[in-house]
Amino acid sequence: MVKAKICGITRLEDALLAERWGAWAVGFILVPSSRRYRPPEHYASISRALGPFITRVGVFQDTPPEAVLEAMRTARLQVAQLHGDEPPEWAEALRAHFPLIKAFKLSGPADPRLADYPADALMLDGASPGSGQGYPLEWLEPLRHHPRLIVAGGLTPENLGPVLALRPYAVDVSSGVEEAPGLKSPQKLRAFLQTVDNSGSIVETCG
Template sequence: MVKVKICGTTNLPDALHAAEAGADALGFIFAPVSKRRVTAQVAREVGLSVGPSVARVGVFMGQPLDEVLRTAEAARCSAVQLHGPLPGVYVEAVAAYYPVLRVLGPEDLRTGNVQAVPGVTLMLDAPQPGSGQPLDWSALVPHFPPGGWLAGGLGPENVARAVATLRPGGVDAVSKLEASPGIKNPQAVKAFVDAVKHA
């Protein structure tokens, strides 16, 4: 069964609706550049209110290692998602404490710039995460890692096709599920989860 992560969660009503719709994980963005950024306190309160059956993924982009670990602990994250060019020792250090989703771009896969690390699952995303731009899934079939996750321009209208093409272990969506940045469209969230579960 393909896992579903609803990323860019900023408030409790959206989190509760995503959980009720059947999401397996919520993403809380801590990257300073994001318009969906939340504090560790907000992520902790929202995540714990949803209950233990839904994973709480902290999303980071190039922050110092100690900040990532400190924030993930304060937010009570159950996993960490890492964006940006990062040395292997950094990724391994995070993976010593949390399951890691390591985000790569299409070029990383094509060039074989992928290092297997225990406790780390690879996630393919668009070059500009959160842009809503889908990838050319068919071109990536030869390079897509078994069990890898898929993000980048996914929404209710195209996720079933993406799942059928790449057979990912999980999918992740943000922008196509929003009424405005950081605020989810409940109908789109439910339609997205339903499309994945029936793909």
């Protein structure tokens, strides 16, 4: 059963819509250079408003472990996602406290050795995460059978079908369901989640 992960949520109303439409998790961008960044205190208010059956994910890039842990606790998050060039020892330090997703940007076919990184799930993204830039699905083939592979990069409600047919662990979308960076379109969000749900999947929303 495929989960769906939607990144870039900054507003309570978007998180509540995702929860209402069956989202498995929401996540929050904690990368200061991102247009979708908000401080941990902002996300804490959203976390408190959500119910107990939706997971909160924090997205970081090249942030030292102690700073990640402080932000995770302040924002009341449950899963950490790393999107930079973090060394494996940083991941190991974080996994002592939270489950971990590690994202890698693809500029060609996936390197099978990425599966050796110490993480609980592996995400493959486009060269410019959050830009809507995709890549050929053939690039996933070396890691297609990874037990917790998350596919990201250029996904929309309209092009989601071929990705779901691969039956990854999860799919990830940000700009593909937005009106503007950090502002979700209710129509696109619902269409994306319904497409995943209609495939017999579980829905996860991030960011």
